[in-house]
Amino acid sequence: MIDFRKNADRILKDPVVVNAVQRATLHALKKREETIERIPDFEDLRDRARLAKEKVIGDFENYLKLFKKNATENGFIVHEAGDAEEARNLILKILKAHGARTVVSSKSMTQEEIEINPFLESHGIKKYETDLGEFIVQVAGQRPSHITAPAIHLTRKEIARLFSEKLGMNYTEDPEEITNFARNFLRGKYFKADAGMSGANFLVADTGSFVIVENEGNARMSTTLPGVHIVVTGIEKLIPSIMDLPVFLKILAPSSTGQRQTVYTSIFSRAPEGREIHIVLIDNGRRRMLKDPILREALMCIRCGGCSNVCPIFQLVGGHAYGSVYSGPIGIIWTYAIFGHEVAKELPFASTLCGACREICPVRIDIPRILLELRRRVVEREGGRPGEKILINVWAGLMTEPFLNKIGFRVASKVQTVFKKGDKIKSLPSVLSSWTKFKDLEPLADKTFRELWKERKGS
């Protein structure tokens, strides 16, 4: 089980990470604001994007069928994998057929989801992550901490030390020189790699195209230079038509990094002669989401990371607290949906339901609503935590039975004098102690408002 509280508390003790995450997320939000100011029809674009995604979800199998047909006609080799294991074996089979020993790959959350790297490694295939952030995280043996800025939790000092120790870089803390080192290191790999891998941001049903957006050029390299290219993508990336693509391109980058447009957008619609392009379509729980009346909305996510940037919890603890490839508010939902109840049952509670995520989501996913539903399911399955269950039941009794309320209030306002210091309560026992650990508590009044009101009316 992912223990969010433990993870978060550990991260909170590291001011470097907390500051870095905060700086990065606030920076992206500020850029988003500035960019959106120059897109007067942004709200309309959001509606249109949502509508396009609703169309896909409403008639999913047909859109998928259409995509597969068109993609095949384009010369792509289309595969489908029901779960992660099937996907891993499929990918391995393709790589083996090409005798691949080294692979270069651009960023793909779906690849992380199916944990392809350790699997390939165990079969003697070395896969290099080529997105700079992902590359850093890979060398560090860690997980990405942010969907669009995977290495925000690391400082330049840490990266400098890492690269000089593990890759033999001449020690420098200059980001430009470090980047240059990685550029040269990976240049060598692109040209020698036997295969390239990537994810996809969009699958276009009516043209059978797949679309990749990026800033660095590593995806263009990974998809162009090696002899075979494998696209690993979730089936939810479908959009109905190429004419819908502009709408998505116009909302994705602003919501994500705050750019108006990413540097590169590659739309692939043709397999060049003599070169294989495989598309591995992954279900791994997505059809289950599709059948779920509440969870299906989460399939609209375009992975911009906006909800992470704006989340007051994410801003403090970053992606690692979520213990999953999918982090932040929407990541909670995805983690629960893909990896299941047992793994993720604590995560839905890691939100104050403040609604900032819903407000920023470019496709208007009602994230708090889904979190509420997941909480209901967790309580239903687990029967609630003992202390918490008692607390809530006592509360419900006190708030619905006038007699209990009267007695309970009397007793509690007497008892509280034991804990009172001046006009505040500084420490409480048992389940309530976690409140007074960091905060003073306002005591109960001597008489309730209703009692006082009645007295005044009477006088």
Place this chain on the structure above:
Amino acid sequence: MKVLLFPTCLVDHIKPKIGFDTVKVLKHYGVEVHVPERPACCGQIAFNVGYWREARKMASSWLEIYDQPEYDYIVAPSGSCVHMIRENYEILFKDDPEKLTKVRRIKPRLFELVEFLTRILKVKKIPSKFRGKITYHASCHYLRGLGMKSEPGDLLKNIDGADFKPMELEETCCGFGGLFSLKFPELSFKMAERKVKSMEDVEYLTSADLSCLLNLGGVLSRMGLPIRPLHIVEILAEGLEDD
């Protein structure tokens, strides 16, 4: 105009003064106020952590008390309670047509206090005698749920003796989140602390939700900072003629 007051459980049991100040402000505008005798909680504390059965119990009781057609409006000094009833009761009772009818009957007449003042009574300026430097915390459900963005600040700005100083993180969550603050105490504290640190050169912190104020106030008190939390109605009612 007859209004039924929902004081909210927190105001009722912890800060009765806020209830009286709410009455004071409403009476100032000629509104007749009634207060039910029975205790009530909207149930969001249970609903928000997944205990929908218990939430339903509280919500049913609330509906029973407040579904009284002879009152023109129901007003509460809390954005999040109003949001709970307005947005979540229909989810809670989606399989209970009788309750659903009640919810739909009540919804259009239910308002948070400042919302009621500005949207129904069209109040632009309140003759409050409040003096001091105030900053404002936009509680989440109030801001994003009810869409109350500029109204509270506008009322505060228009108080002659008050010096309204918006804080940088006005719209950022205070970290309360109901039982969230008990489940993740350290994180909840850090969220509140960040917020508190962004308040500069003010004497009072105000908001339209007592829950947030108890949370932020608890941190202010523990940190020994001389900023006093006050519910927005305590500021608006200051110096108004009592009946």
Place this chain on the structure above:
Amino acid sequence: MERTERFVKELENNDCEVHVVDRKSLKENLVNYIGKGSKVFYRPSALIKSLGLRDIFELTEDFHEGIYFGLSEADYGIVYSGGLVELANTREEKLPSLLPEVHVALLREENIVEDFDDLFSRLQKPLPDITFITGPSKTADIEKILVRGAHGPRKLIVFIVANEY
């Protein structure tokens, strides 16, 4: 042309160096910029061929390390994004805009379109591969500090070839 002006502005916002030149002075501009005798990794187009660059640069369609300049003609420019559009299917066609340190792109003014929709409605199915290029390669993965030339070109120079009236 008003549209061109807006396009230039957007390109500059995207960190591109832009020159609007007329057809007659294009060659001279390229020579001045790239330098006589330089090795240039290029993607042929009718416009580029018509310039007679062979006698000035060492033009090649095969990339090898050490080639500093890439030269290609963009098929379209999009005002909305302030970017270039490359319709290219083969590796050879795609790489001049990607591998060298500096990418010099030519664009005929008449090929500037307003928005993505204008582009897609002009293209026939089956679609070619399409690459949108809006600026030099970039990263901010280390402490959010912007670095140009993450993997691709560190600089993008656009020569807009003005319409002749």
